[in-house]
């Protein structure tokens with residue numbers, strides 16, 4: 001094979017380890033994929049996280065067909081393929097059933113933009129996508145319909161879980177981690193207000209202008225900036 005994507009395989013293996021260590025997945029659930037030339041690499045179906053290796057990552061085309069791999073690909077492969085095929089800017093996709101985000105997905109409520117960190121990362125609430133059953137590309141269609149043109153890089157698929165996207169698999173993983181963090185803090189704030197009987201102190205959404213300023217600053221200014229050429 002002319003290119004077995006060894007660098008991408010190594011990176012994808014490490015990101016799966018980070019996904020597991022972050023506590024966003026249990027058993028063999030959840031998956032990450034990374035776009036590569038001619039398609040994408042994705043976690044094999046049903047393998048436990050400690051069993052994953054670089055070579056176990058399955059190479060698929062943009063229709064979800066396996067091009068190379070010892071194992072069957074993730075059962076969510078069709079959804080990943082649909083996203084790559086229809087969102088050319090996406091280079092990585094992460095899927096989880098992380099608990100707090102799933103709680104919002106179960107009741108079909110978006111995660112409200114009540115904290116600056118949510119404005120920074122998502123530029124507003126984290127939206128809910130349609131309910132879709134596994135088996136064809138309907139999950140992928142729901143993800144694309146919800147996230148195309150949206151600032152949020154994560155969607156809560158109704159009564160299912162999180163799909164997060166990014167320019168590569170690492171940034172998609174960041175969105176999945178931040179989504180769970182946002183869900184947890186929002187859930188605790190709502191619970192705290194209820195516990196204290198603060199009927200009029202429920203977490204309030206940040207004003208649109210504040211969200212816009214925070215989002216633009218975080219997306220464009222935050223961090224170390226471009227590294228000087230050496």
Ligand SMILES: [Zn+2]
Pocket residue numbers: 095096097160161
């Ligand atoms: Zn799922």
